[in-house]
Amino acid sequence: MSSKLQDFLEKHVYPTQIWQSIFRHGKPINDRNRSLAVLSNVFLHLHPIRLPRYATKYTYTWGMGGMSFLLFLVETVTGILLMFYYHPTATQAYIDIKSLEFDVPFGMLLRNMHRWGAHLMVLTVWFHMFRVFMTGSYKKPREFNWAIGVLLLTITLFMSFTGYLLPWDQLAMWAITVGTNMARAVPFLGHEGPFSNLLGLRIDNDIRFALLGGTTVGGPTLLRFYVLHCIAVPFVMSFLLAVHFWRIRKDGGISGPQSARLANLNKVTQVKAALGKKEESTVAQPPKTE
Amino acid sequence: MTEVSKEIKYRRDVGVDPNEISRRKVLGFIGWGTFWATIAATLAGTGRYMFPEVTYEESPIFKAGSPKEYLPGVSTKYLASQRVWIINDGGIIYALIAICTHLGCTPDWLPNENKFKCNCHGSGYYISGVNYEGPAPRAMERAKIYVDETGELVVDKSKKFLYEDGGWENPESFVKV
Numbered sequence: 001m002s003s004k005l006q007d008f009l010e011k012h013v014y015p016t017q018i019w020q021s022i023f024r025h026g027k028p029i030n031d032r033n034r035s036l037a038v039l040s041n042v043f044l045h046l047h048p049i050r051l052p053r054y055a056t057k058y059t060y061t062w063g064m065g066g067m068s069f070l071l072f073l074v075e076t077v078t079g080i081l082l083m084f085y086y087h088p089t090a091t092q093a094y095i096d097i098k099s100l101e102f103d104v105p106f107g108m109l110l111r112n113m114h115r116w117g118a119h120l121m122v123l124t125v126w127f128h129m130f131r132v133f134m135t136g137s138y139k140k141p142r143e144f145n146w147a148i149g150v151l152l153l154t155i156t157l158f159m160s161f162t163g164y165l166l167p168w169d170q171l172a173m174w175a176i177t178v179g180t181n182m183a184r185a186v187p188f189l190g191h192e193g194p195f196s197n198l199l200g201l202r203i204d205n206d207i208r209f210a211l212l213g214g215t216t217v218g219g220p221t222l223l224r225f226y227v228l229h230c231i232a233v234p235f236v237m238s239f240l241l242a243v244h245f246w247r248i249r250k251d252g253g254i255s256g257p258q259s260a261r262l263a264n265l266n267k268v269t270q271v272k273a274a275l276g277k278k279e280e281s282t283v284a285q286p287p288k289t290e
Numbered sequence: 291m292t293e294v295s296k297e298i299k300y301r302r303d304v305g306v307d308p309n310e311i312s313r314r315k316v317l318g319f320i321g322w323g324t325f326w327a328t329i330a331a332t333l334a335g336t337g338r339y340m341f342p343e344v345t346y347e348e349s350p351i352f353k354a355g356s357p358k359e360y361l362p363g364v365s366t367k368y369l370a371s372q373r374v375w376i377i378n379d380g381g382i383i384y385a386l387i388a389i390c391t392h393l394g395c396t397p398d399w400l401p402n403e404n405k406f407k408c409n410c411h412g413s414g415y416y417i418s419g420v421n422y423e424g425p426a427p428r429a430m431e432r433a434k435i436y437v438d439e440t441g442e443l444v445v446d447k448s449k450k451f452l453y454e455d456g457g458w459e460n461p462e463s464f465v466k467v
Contacts, residue, residue: 084340103342
């Protein structure tokens, strides 16, 4: 940066109330300010304070979790843009897709980014799970985060499924018809499943009926899948992603064996509990400096 | 004295000309240039995406039948569907767009009083479309009108003629009968 610009910023920008209300720390010229720059930033504070050396090795994690999140962002941005040209109605949906594909400038590019990104995301999420399994990263203290991850995998597949219907072509119709026919056979919930007669389930009051908004795939199904695909499921997904990322930090960073600090802390907690003493510290609280 | 960057200091220490274009600078320029070019192209494409090539709106051009249909006076035949009055006024036919120049309401044609009256805020216009009472700041606008090869009147609302600009003198703004 040129020193003239630097001088200008120092004199007229940094001291202003607007600047200081946004950046609540001094220049990053010492360790304290440098850490404050990270800690007081909502995006940067997701980064761990320390990084184990193995976590930077690409062969260790394959970066599949990060790539899945990147694809989630790509899907969000391209999805929002696609929504500008799409009506979730039986008469309009297919025409809108064709118009996106052939008329709208860059529509073909955006739609295909969304589509291929979705396929890729299903792959990366599976590979992420596979990696976590192979490196044993589901083990203590990460059991809970594994469970969150399984939910996220299921949700990713459900996003893929709901998005499948939206082009409203023959493939979409029959894929969703076949897919939702499975819901007929769910025990207690589907009208063709075990125990359905005990609960008086019919084709027009079981779980499939609630999912489709009717007895066959039709206009109401399209609207339901659209709302699920664009609003409801992404909302739940963002919520779980926040928990997932937060737990990575709290459980001692990306993968790897349980840190000595956390292990000690857990041991202390367990011993104290065994001795019948009141728990003074839990995993979530850092130990007091002695 | 202004501070010098670490890189320049280092270059001075090792005796390299600090102004020389280094490999680092070139690679940095290529790297960041590619990065920002990608961002710029993405934003430009996204911006372009918001301007569709095809709209599904009604055409601003419509056929209005034979000029002979229009007897002297104001025809409200196309008011509801096209928001246009076809007016035969002393040997010429013109298409007056029924948008009040005050706040855009649709005025009424009052045959007994021989004037257009806007029921929103009371602007009044002569049969020509020129305003004379109420808050309207200027005359209503006329649309392009012509007779096609089959002898039918055609009105094109996308081309407008303003009284204040002398547009009503333009032969495209009326048809002689």
